[in-house]
Amino acid sequence: MLTDVLLRLGALDHEQDAVRLVVARTLASVPLSVLAACPLTPLEGFTRAALRAQDASSATQRALQGLAWSLIDHAIATGGSPTAPARLLQAAVGDEPRLWHPPLTPGRALAATVVEALAKRLREESLAGECGLLLDLHSALGRRANGDRLLDSLLVRALDSPVAADRQGAAVAWLADPATRGERVAELVRRDESFAALRPVTDAIAAMRQDLVDILFLDRPLRGRFWHREHTYLALLPGGSHGWDPEHLASYASALRRRIDARTTTRPERHRALTSLARIPATTVEDLRPWLDDDAPDTRASALEALAHLSDPEAALREIVHHAGEDWARTAFDGAMACAARLDPAMASKILTSALSGPIRMSARKEALRILARLHRPADLPTLTGAAMARDTRPDVRVDAARAMVAWLDAPEAWTILAHVATEGRDAALALAATSPRHIADRHRQRYARLLLASAREPELITALGEWSDVLPDLPSLLEGIVRDGAPAESAAAIIAIAGHSALSADWSEHLAVLRRLARGAAIDAGPNSQAEADPPHPRRMESLVAAMIPADGASLRWHRDHLEAMSALLEDIERDSRPLGAPWAARLAATDWEDEAARLASLERLAGAAGDVSLAGEAVTTATAALERARRLRLLPGSGLPVSTADALMRRQDAAGAALALAIVITQGQALGWPEPWRDRLRELRGNGTGIIALLARRARTAAE
Template identity: 30%
Template sequence: MLAQLPVAEAGAELLAATRRPEAADRALAWPLLITNAGRSGDPAEIGRLLALCERLRNEQDPVRAPALAALAELHPGLFGPADVGALDRVVTDALEARDGSYRTRQAVTKLAVGILREHATVPESPLLAWALAALERITGQRGSISLGALQHTLRRGQEHQVLAALRPWLEKAAAVADHRLLFALTHSLGDRAHGMPELQDLLARALHHSKDAAFGTAAGLWLAAPRTREERVEQIIALEPSAVVLHTVQAVLTTRRTDLLDPLLADTPPYGRFLKPGTRPRLPDLTYAHRWQPRQQAAAARLAERAAADTTQATHSRAAAIRAARSIPLFGRQLALEYLESDEVVLTEVALAALAWADDPARELTVLLAHADGDRARVAVYAASRAARFATPRQLAEQLDGLLTGGKITTRKEAVRLAAGYLPPQQAAELLRTAYLAPGQHPDVQAAVIAAGSGLLQREEIWALFGAAATDSPHTGTALLRTRPWQLAEAHQARFARLVGQVCRTDHPEAAVAALGQLPTWARFAPETAEVLPTLVTDLTNRHTWRAAVDAVATLAGQDLPHPLGGTAPGSVLHRTVTGLLASVRAGESEALADRDLPARQRLTVLLGGLPRPDQPWIRANLTGLAELLAEQPALRVDLLLGLVDPAAGTLTVQLRELGEAAADRPALAASAARRLSTRLGRDRLPEATDPVLSAAEQLCGEGESATGLLAVGLLVGLGPQLGWPAEWRAVLRALRRHPVPDVRDAALEVETATE
């Protein structure tokens, strides 16, 4: 905050902070001091700041680096010609520091580049001369220069002024074959460099007078101009035939100047600066081999075949040759077929993948699917998926017909997916039906049919399969549940919801439990599907799926749904479930047996414990109606009413009176409710509930009832200690200690407002 003030108010204290003994403090203070001075915009302040920066010479690098980084962030226009000497000292000290780090060198580079860009259009500027000299010293250590993106910061046409200003330094560097500044300028100008003849001439000169590494860079920059690219690549090859192996040159030869491609594909390549005699040339880029002449394709195929067969090379290099050759018409397929049965797993798998990119991928579908049930399935399956896109429906149907009912399970499952994904709906539905109903068909294949058939619901035969799948096996029932409502057309949602309801009734617990978990989502489309829930919960012979059904009932209670899915009116899901369980409790149930004990009451307890918090109006309404149903079960009703208590509500007294009525003539239950109420108030820490809680405690105290008196004590214990026992709270506590009910008096006497 101090650094945001004017220099006159903050400078002295910030300067003092840069002299603190702790390096961490100084590392924080220096950037603040520099930023504060820069914000002033006063050249005099910048001069004083640079003079202060001489102290960084003897600083540690963890202090020096952030200071220089902050200096580099200042706008370069703040520096004037008078600052050249100070700037030079700062850079010299940073470069000569024994503990100088990459971050320090990066900061001084950014500082020099920023000043260079700011003054690049002024040929005689001392700051421009300093920036170039500084970069020369810096790059002597780092080896490269980056001027940023000048094409985005210069005004239109200003790039010519920059070139004119830098021309003397460019000529001087070219005389000693140092082209780093030229390359940096060309990179930073981007597309603007294409329209600068003088700059292009300098790049052409660099090609004639450069070392091997610089030649490649110069060639790439010279070829960047689209209009002259095809003409210039011929000049480069004439200058140095071995340049055909350079990536930038190859990119033009393989796409545009294919008439110059033959030397690159020859059995004896053009040796020279970039390809020494006796060295093995790398395989050229074959991506666009389909554009080449047949003789060039044959030559490229020979090179690829030779590279793939070269056992002296690493396996991944041989695999790369097979993969690259897939772009060569006819020859790529032949090479891939040669390696399908290779002892090298990597070569076999890359050959399988290459077949999917052959001239006629559909023709390779049989070969790929034949490998889909073996160890190479992880590659063949995905390759077959691509090949299937190129097959006509008739071709694909013929290929898949025999695979759907025979062969390994993996192959059959993939055939199912291909049929559903690439065949017309009628053909796909027929093949899926055949696969599902095949005698002895594996359940996993049937499950794959169901999972794939969700996109074919416009066909009635698919609905027939789905109806059978709902009860056939756990695999098929679970497969049905992979479909979600938002994946279906609106016309299909209700019908599919009824299928989910069928799975809920199945005798396969695994599928039924999964379906019950999804039923609350589907029930809104077909409310009748939820009718199964009360039956599953209240049927005490159901020992497998009742808990999942209870969870579904509780979930529906938390959703804003119309009757009969929501609410507690007679006939609703929640009402029928609770009344059914209460009927079993009244009728007498298994009690304290070896394997069962009060099953209906246990299920009712689980249901009440899983109900959502009353944080929405419809949830509170549902829970309030449920509390009325539990009148014959005081303990359970008290539990539910406790969850409905809202300490901050204006109706808190009414809520607690209802709770007291539920616990009337049950002192132990009332005491337990009071303890839980105080624990909740102490845990939730609700300062906004102070006034409603105090008012409720006063009113309940005056009623003279046992249950409400104990609840009043619970209110005081819950919030009193948090508030420090204000006077009005202690007054209510004293009144409770004189309550007509002894249990209430004893409970109040156990509360202490101060320790003796």
């Protein structure tokens, strides 16, 4: 049958590319063992026609090439002939050759087969001065391309290409093999010394050929096709000049100084040159002094940032601290942590403490306190405590010092500082809440979470408590007062936090207790009613909490079914004046096992019996319809949907509640199934119901035949 399908692919020659793409992806999904047993000639013809079309897309070409790669690999793995799949790959390359990476990691046999299949095309492209297919193939094969004689010979020819991009790509590919990189980079610069201006060539020379490093800082322009500037070439090595002999390092440093001081040097080049100079092991702070004292702001900033790369971290940190009271303090202290990390903690602490005792800018002070905290020396605790507790310390400094104490939570002083700062207002509380539980040891998480609870009642802070659900089993009771009496934004945030806690909790006893206590204050007589400032808040907040605790995904609904059942029973037992009228229905419907016929009917019968008020029938229809739509969307209903017998059983009750639930089922199932005759019959019957709201809603429902 698949062979017949392949033979009919020719009919797609005049289809749009979107259709051909769907066909290509569908063919790629066919098991390889099945597809390989069919003749591939029709598929080859389809591939050629698809890629010659004017609207051919790269997505279609990529799908067809991926299929060809997979078929070749399957043929090799099963001992079959890869000839037919190889021809398919040749066709998938296209008239304007482009080869994408395969959907698998090529093995040695696959790489050899593909090179052999494309050898003729590669030679033709090379003779025409094109090397795009060659570079694509080399990249697609990865390390399997290393050492291939044909590819290497074609890459050597591509090094003389008149197109600069092709020469550069060929050079990068030719140097890809680490085993021959040192030898080949020397051959490259013998061919054309301007190859040294290419970053891969520069890196290879710097790392592997010390005898050639002179070319990286010549006192004349490079000769060749890659260097078209009048000034000399100077390699700015991001990784440093490791392993060079002292004479080369001295010459390189002199060249860097000349480039830094040259008028034609751009700001980024000067910045990179200063960094490269600082990475030379012999460079000292005094060597950078001319630029540290420079009047040009950009030059001075670059020199200050370069201090972090010096081989003497102590001298560098002392120089950074020397600028603590200047306008450049913030820029200078950006590298302070890097220097302190390479120093003995006692020495780093001594230097930073001396800076804190003198004139120092606020940004530098905060960074120094952070570094002292990370050094984790008990001797620095008094300094950190003093910075956080002093009355004359700026609030932002106190907050930064307090956040730095997260690394010191085993020390009692840390909790004293945190408790002091947590009560200093909104900004301080939010700064402490920004610390993730993942940054705090397990043994301290509960205490830190309770510290957050005791701080300012900000919506953002309350929402952040959701991250701490696993360490605060009593979070619902802790947030109960905010739900009940907080401002609207605070109450909404607390509801979200409690709902998030319930989603992860295996025990809802705490959550149900909160609902029970909220019901006491939700009675119409107990709270404000029809007033400008509150109308009435407690039932609405309770209803919002119930709605938020109903999970939004099918797996969670199944897992929490018993919890939802308990919540529904609790809400049904609460007096009518003390609960939202529709909340028990939503909980009961969420707890219903729709796939179990007996359980489903029992749940709906119980719901119909509890909702005895005829005037609430319209609300019952709305709530039940929403619950059924959610169950259908989450695939909680039986595969064929709810049977007609469920609606019939509810309609036989001859009451408004049963009719309301039956109408919700009829509308939901009728719309989902296209209104077959049984569901239209039930809708006609409900349109004549004696309860006015049921008849009205049934008549508003539109069937497909109307």
